[in-house]
Amino acid sequence: MSDRPMNNKFRNEHELPIHEVIPQIKDALSSHRSAVLIAEPGAGKTTETPLALLNEPWLEGKKIIMLEPRRLAARSAAAYMSKMLGEQVGQTVGYRVRWDSKVSKDTRIEVVTEGILTRMLQADPELEGARLVIFDEFHERSIHADLGLALTLQSQSILREDLRILIMSATLHGERIAELLGDAPIIESKGRVYPVETRYVPILNQDDVETVMKRTIIQSIQHDQGDILAFLPGAKEIRRVQSALENEVPSDVILVPLYGNLPLEQQDAAIRPAPAGKRKVVLATSIAESSLTVEGITIVIDSGLQRVSKFSPRTGMAHLTTVKVSKASADQRRGRAGRLAPGICYRLWSEQEERMLRPFSVPEILEADLVPLALELAGWGTADPNDLLWLDVPPKGAYEHAVQLLEGLGALKADGSRSITTHGKAMASLGVHPRIANMLLKAKDLGLGYVAARLGALLQERDLFRGQDAARKTDIRLRLEALLQADEGVDIQEIDLAVMKRIKTEADHFMRILDIDDQPIQDSQIDMCGLLLCFAYPDRIGRRRSNGRYTLQNGRGAYFAHQDHVSEQDYIVAAELDDQGTESRIQLAAPVDGSELEQHFASHIEKQSNIYWDREAEAIRAKQVMRMGSIILRETQLANPSQDELLAILLEAIKHIGLQILPWKPKSKQLQQRMMFMHKQDDTFPDVSDEALLATLDSWLAPYVIGMKSRQDLERLDLAAILQSMLSWEQLRQLDEYAPTHMIVPSGSRIPIHYSDGESPYISVRLQEMFGLQETPRIGGGKVPITLHLLSPAQRPVQVTSDLASFWKHAYFEVKKDLKGRYPKHYWPDNPLEAIATHRAKPKS
Template sequence: MFDSPLPIDSALPEIKQALSACNNAVLIAAPGAGKTTRVPLALLEESWLEGLKIVMLEPRRLAARSSAAFMARELGEQVGETVGYRVKMDTKAGPRTRIEVVTEGVLTRMLQADPALDGVGLVIFDEFHERSLQADLGLALILQSQALLRDDLKLLVMSATLEAEPVAELLGQAPIIRSEGRSYPVETFYRPKSASTELVEAVAQTVGDALRAHDGDVLVFLPGVGEIRAVEASLRGKLPGTSIGVFPLHGSLTAEVQDAALTPLADGRRKVVLATSVAETSLTVEGVTVVIDSGLMRVSRFSPRTGMSRLETVTVSAASADQRRGRAGRLQAGTCYRLWSLEQQSSLPVRNAPEIMEADLASMLLELSVWGVNDPRELIWLDAPPAPALQQARELLVQLGALEESGLKATEHGRKMTALGKHPRIAHMLLRSVELGLENLACDIAILLGERDILRYTSSQAPTADLRARVETLRGYGSYTAEVGTRKRLAEEARRLRRELGEGKRGGNLRDADELDECGLLLAFAYPDRIGRQRDNGKYLLSGGRGAAFGPGQALAREPWIVVADVDDAGADSRIRLAAPVSLERLTSCIRDGITEESHIYWDGESQSVRGRERKKLGALLLEEKPLGRPPTDKVLEALMDGIRIEGMDMLPWTKAARQFQQRVAFARRHDETWPDMSNEALLSSLEVWLAGYAEGMKSRSDLQKLILKDILESLLSWDRLRLLDDHAPTHWGVPSGSRIPIDYGDLDAPFVAVRLQELFGLAETPRIAGGRVPITLHLLSPAQRPVQVTRDLASFWNHTYFEVRKDLKGRYPKHYWPDNPLEAEATRRVKRPQS
């Protein structure tokens, strides 16, 4: 069947046997083995596939188109006959198509339209080691479809660097087939750039050296489009004449430009291909014998802290570096230059983290809800999605109206959003734009937000964060320019999106200033959490509660209201990269669901009273505030209780009697835990139980002073308990002189009375409380109420200490009565001895 042999050929019989015997299988094939293009064709005539199609999932559009074209050529056909593809904004497939190569979002759409995948016999996941979010989601959905709807559906997971065993276990202990690739030796050189050397300079220098030292074409891996453009500009000024061509290769280029990068040049000319990680797998760039690897890649990472995604430049994993290196040895012996050191090589992560662990999960969660899965834990995952990111996604989808308030079931609006195949933010904006007749503008914005910045600046132009400038440029006017090819491609994608959404009402490409002024409103539909109100110095508070700020020299920084589409998520005030102005009037008229009205009743510490305000808010943004006329009584009482907690228990009118009662109960509880806890902490935590009923109608500290706190605390005890408290913790002690002295319970371990010594004459023993368990501590005072002795053993005091004290007191208070025998003397409150 095949003209030229490939290493995968020897494994084909084992693959066929595995899929004949089992529903699922795992294929591990080294780079260059030919698994992407040969396996689908080899399985096409299997008996279990009769009348059914193969759907093969490719992570990238470029690889999907390229592999479909290669397989069609193997069959001597055009793409769209036996072999076709379906990618974003581009489909070539017909009624005879039996192998469909699709990108990940397309597979999800197919599953949503037909969960059983009728007419499909085999689904292949190619390059599964990349662990994209959509691949993980697709695998989870197909496994559920197998379990519930299609026990005959077969599944093959293919990869070059994947750990096969966990995947095989996930697929029900599926058989693992391994195939060694055809790889030629690749000599590797480590050329770490110095700290002072820019990446572009280091790459350009290495390209020049490689072209002089080696034959063949050069493939350069760079982190992103910006670096590709910079290196391309640098090389065009250094490479000789037209003998060497320089070609960019990344996902946002047109198919024609991508094909030009993949095809060898005629007449023996050499080429340099500047690529992102799109060229890492599933592609053979013909003629390449030299790879130059920057060691960097750009990934999207989601921040649960802010609810925003951002692009980050990160170091590649060891597995990715090996994949890149292998590109040089696909066709013959080659060379690889790594722009890092051998020591750095040993510290590279083994493999990249699965996207599901770091990505925005809003699209995935909505897909699952529409599928009928309310809880992602119902599905089988290789790595379960993290809970914080899921919660952020759920909150956003509720805010967009895609999920019901419970956050579980998809709404009809959410189902319509899913059908558009866009991120929920963008889908919501597109659907809302239809209501306002702004479809044309919304489609332009949707395309622009899905791409890298298209603006190109002249030396006299400062960068702008204004989205309107991008729309003008896309439509072919304005003061900024874009690459012609990029602008044409994006304009065509916008037209296709309009056709999907329904033709706009305004006609397209209009120089309509009024329409451009609606950019901010449309962004507000997509980013209701990023509506910003000006604070000062170009700083804004966003409706989601975050701060954001423009860099210097941005005209938008003067706008009172903006909507932010992109920030860098760094620091307390994230730097705004893309935004548009919006009027408060348009916001309040078109985003009514996002505006809340609330009565804010709160304790005001300055006035020491409860205050009420009526507030109209847009998320965290205060739109309007005014005094609340007649706040509800229950809310006032609640705020008053909050005020007591804020100010502390000293805010209440504590009399000596109230405080002593609190301490007496605490003393009783010290010796019997059945007594209630009346500590300040316990009382503060239960204000609504014991105090609220007495404070109804009050709203200030001064009002609370009317309370009789002792009576309120006493009401917490039954009549029997109050009597028992008087027995065990009495308020006073009657001394021999006839006085009633208050007992101080401030020290629960040693309650005391302060009494003049003369009033205790005749008392032999220390009095006791708590049923005789605790002696009262006696603070013995002089006639002038000054302390002379502290004791808990009165008998010992009379026998040993009294005579020394008597000597001192008699000298200082000679007119007072100081008997020789205090136990036989009569207690007195007067100066002289009582007359009989």
Template sequence: MEQLPIHQVLPDLKNILASSTNAILVAEPGAGKTTGTPPAFLDEPWMEGKTILMLEPRRLAARSAATYIASRLGESVGQTVGYRMRMDTKVGPQTRIIVVTEGVLTRMLQSDPTLGDVGLVIFDEFHERSLHADLGLALTLEAQAVLREDLRILIMSATLETERVSSLLGGAPVVDCPGRTYPVETVYSPVPTAAHIEKSAAVAVRRALAEQPGDVLVFLPGEREIRRTQRELEAAILPQGTVLRPLYGQLPQTAQDAAVAPAVPGQRKVVLATSIAETSLTIQGVRTVIDTGLRRTQVFSPRTGMPRLETVPVSKASADQRRGRAGRTAPGVCYRLWSQEEHYRLPDENVPEIKEADLTQLALELAVWGVPDPAALPWLDAPPAAPYAQGAALLRQLGALDASGAITPHGRSMAALGAHPRIAHMLLRGQGLGAAPLACRLAALLQERDLLRGPAGGDCDLTLRVEALLRFERSAGADGGGADLAALRTVQRESRNYLAQLKASPGEEPDSSLCGLLLSFAYPDRIGQRRGEGAFLLSGGRGAAMREGQPLERSAYIVAASVDDQGPHSRILLAAELGEMQMLSHHEDSIVEEAEVYWDKDSGSVKARRRTRLGALILKETTHERPSAEEAAEGLLAAIASEGLEVLPWEKGPQQLRQRMMFMHGLREDWPDVSDSALLESLADWLGPYLHGMRSLRDLQRLPLARALEDLLDWKQRQTLEQEAPTHITVPSGSRLPIDYGNPAAPVLAVRLQEMFGQQDTPRLGGGRVPVLLHLLSPARRPMQVTSDLASFWRNTYFEVKKDLKGRYPKHYWPDDPLQAVPTSRTRPVK
């Protein structure tokens, strides 16, 4: 048997797992970790009578790994080595190594948290940090801690944050293994920013075929770019014997196998692949990699509650993984379609999926596990709070969780299907209505690329896709009605898988008029109400619009199954019409009847109405009887809170009282706060009792604001207010002058200078703590001096001011000693 680099470190790895339960293996590409590690542990004493589970991030990788390991043992898949993935399992009674996709591990843990017949769980290619891998590890670690102290966990990757992962695994030892790769030359070949990716990729392929030997692997972000690049190459003149092989997740298994298999002698293979070929797979014969530097990822928007697909640059780690594909079997070359300067700006690692994804399914799995709070589990990166909360809220809306966040029987049934909770809910509701065949077809359609191409694909009506599928089925696969035949075959296969899961019979041809109703079960937050000109308000509160000219734009109600999240209004990509009676009959539990008292700005008064509402959608609205006095008061309070305190009649008396109270609050914290924010916050308490019988802004002008404010003070405080913050002060001339508390920190007394003769010190407020700010005026009441220290003014400044005043007002009395002079409020001196 061929010796792989991994065999050099397997003895160390065996010793570690013989004495401890967790280990980490960092093995470079080509080391043989995926195929060489699992069989090495079959004969370990602690593995007696137990199986090994190895997780692979993708179906193709899982199937390929199982096939290769089995071949190295001289067996077929299903004997010692098998695989298990959704709707495709090959295991037998003697199977001891089971390669599974990550979602399968979650299902196994949910059905048997002890993993009783498992001795070792291997997480392969963990650096990809898929959501299911993070969840599977969190659940496995808790099962190990609580139920299975003997369960072994091995994390394997080519690149990994070993310190963080080791810490998560309780200080697990790390084993490093060199790879067996050949040198790869890197050629940076940047393309113009405006160039179409498929044209640039096709040019690079033709260059590689001319310059390099062997097969070519091209990394493209998604299926759309793969198909376009394939068409570009098919239209070009390629060397004799060149074959084009697409490779992406939704491709039928036979086509995927053809892409991975060695080329026929005399042929050169060009594999056009997504990130599916980045790790785990060795595609025989590849000597050249062409990397566009892009990947497609689904990003969840907490703002809208909707996921969206984004094309983003790869990380440096991903670029290195892709580059390494060219050196697995011989020296190779990697053409990177970006500059070396751009490479330095790439992120070091991809963002873990748990930080960007829709977390609804994660929330459902944790609820089934019995831990609705993710903080109770060990995570490398904890689920972000906002998208997790939105996922839990959606689950409550779907009936999967009760008000306390606990799983319901319906939620358990949803989780057992393994589909996204929206899809699972639709399948179960459809089954309950006897419409399981249509629900299964819709579920498959929603998870497959769009069936319709060309002009037909511009129509967003999902019913057209259902009818194309039914036509395809009636014709036994001969007539796709212009739809994509390969996609139709995939949808038909997936819909049959869903039927098998539900244990439902195909029945008669389904009624496509139920499409909208079934979709509304999956997307209760995306029931749309027509606004006009293709625009709809969704029940979740977002606006969305169709492209102009869509037949569905005339529908009163639709359900938006696919919506992008670009700009202030999302664009509806797929939808179906929802009948009003269907909506009222099947969503009655979510329809709310409410009486609302509201402020009508136009009339400046409180009005009342009755509403029938589904989420943000107003299904019916009527005015009802005149609101009661209590309702009117509540409406006025809401209006004041919205419009601000300025709508109240702040005449001189109430305004001064409020300012005096603010002055006292600045001195004593136990005094009521009458600032804008405090009064608005406590409107109902201090103003509510005075609103009885009032219904409009005009009525508010009768409010006794002074009395309302005084009621905030007890008897003792009222007495203190008069003593320490009086409205007026009597000055030496005998005049009783008002105090301006407009600035509560520095109350102002405006007084003619002559009226203060004989007053040595500044008058004080607040029990002697705060001097007033004196605005000393001329006989014509013009400000001459501002001071809060009258004694200093008499000593230092008065004589300068006196010269000026004596020149301007010669008939007035300006004594040399103001402290001995007689104060006067008259315009002429006393004789």
């Protein structure tokens, strides 16, 4: 069309606010490489801007590539522009979306979804046939839009100085994006929005959003004019509200769902005007928030909720969660009611709650699974995302996790370079999540491509089974069997036919891109389902540790809420987890054989010599362990463990347990205490306190325990001999002289000396055996008095003293009086210094 005029009648009937700023847009892109267009809803930016720029001189007859965040919006925009030109889609204006495209050699405007732009850039970083890339609805901040812009900016900077970039948005901080684009000019356009009355319908505690939504829709049908667009967080809520309304609305009201997974023909039906004489209620997710006009809508009922995917670096898993919309999103939704005529917006929250809404939605790149992005950057040749320009840099934790997973999948080299491998390039070319891509490629090599194609499609869809019992059926093989039976014409009541159709369509796409022919499925191939899932989720391979509970390869715990055949298997792989609490509930899984893991995941398996102290057995265990991450696949006895390792483990166990594990007999314990006594008198003697001995096990004990493996072995040690070996001959002599083991008391008895109190050695002796001894006995070369624990004839303490002379002079007579009364048959002299010491009741006459 390059010179074909636009249908003037069509244009005059649809004069839009964007036309007022078209000259500014043209001027900006003529003099700058980038520009930012802020256009309110209803301005007409999506369809008018590309057509207005088509004949600009700087375009030189080359293409405009325009990104739309959703397939429906891309197809709708292409169709509308083609209609304005009086052409069919695929002529001057065409589109490319996942698994579908309508373009020709004459196409000058290609409307594409964001993932398609990434594929185009990877195949041709210069975008040779294009001169302008338009990012529409950039305020939605999808991860693909951020990635596409980062790659396009680098291409513009390094390869294509003549490439233009235009960012178009309804709600965005224009200054921030303009700064990223090198201080690009900002153009603003007011929208054509009719007055919209806002009515607040707060959800009370006893109600839920679906109940209030149903009630509000019925009231609006009864009192308002026009079609209704109701925003709900997800397809599940849409189905429930639709089911609840079917018998409640008048016969002239049509209920139409609109969400991303619907077949394209049903999405197209949702945005077409209602048939004559009918009213339409569109139950939609955020897909209808921007980018397209749903014909006939004058009433919006907004739940204020949306479903987003959040990734947890802690668990390594992403999960869908329902969150409140931002103020900007709420205003976008409200604007849908005023696109064609004055309208009404019901908000299912209060004005006070509205003040609490965050201004803008959190960019997807800050919360999403970054594995696909990390693979794209590796394919682009970027090891560090900081080498590119971003509005928001990908979070480091989530990105590092993504890199580790991709290395485990074999997509990136594990040498630290983060370079993409040949296998990684093949994964990226499939255009699906790297987990699924790895499974499909591995399965094809094993001749299991047909099964994997269906399994991959199953994993990307909602549950094939309907009803409350579906949650109890955690075995994904049941779903694969049901799908294959349905392929053969078997009528299975419990499956969702719409989901089955989408799964089959997706599986057929996988078959085409893998170049796999249809082939009969054997039961044994279905049993390989667990292995195939392992290729997608190696980090979620689990080993059973107790009834229904598993340890996953990534270290997380997981459990089955309901016991079944899968929950009793030694090994499983979890395809879906709820990521709640300290352990995740397993929602979908399949069993896998340990031998299959050893065969197909040899590069992931480490063989370790595991030598450790078994606390219960009080012995060293030496095993050969085959470990895959946090799970142990197999343990065998280690035939010839290293003597050095055994010794190190034994000494470490002694340090941890303490010296009480050693066979301390009274003789060896007394020797230790005598040596400690001498150390305090003379620091040339070794320090043999418990602390010092534990700190120096390597030097004093190690030579004597080589080859020992248990506490039983340690019982053979002669600790007295070992301690004596620490002393020189002269020190042994001094030890016997200055710290004797016993003392001969006046009665002739040989009494052991106790050194447990290193400062005050003592003996325990009956009082009568000390008669005649005037002064306190001393050791340590006469420097240290022996403390005397004087005992009654019944061996009970009566006095503790280290000054015997004073005792005889002052305390003896009081003690004598007491003892004489209790032990009248014993010898209690009036003068103990002249009395004969005895160990009997009375001395021999």
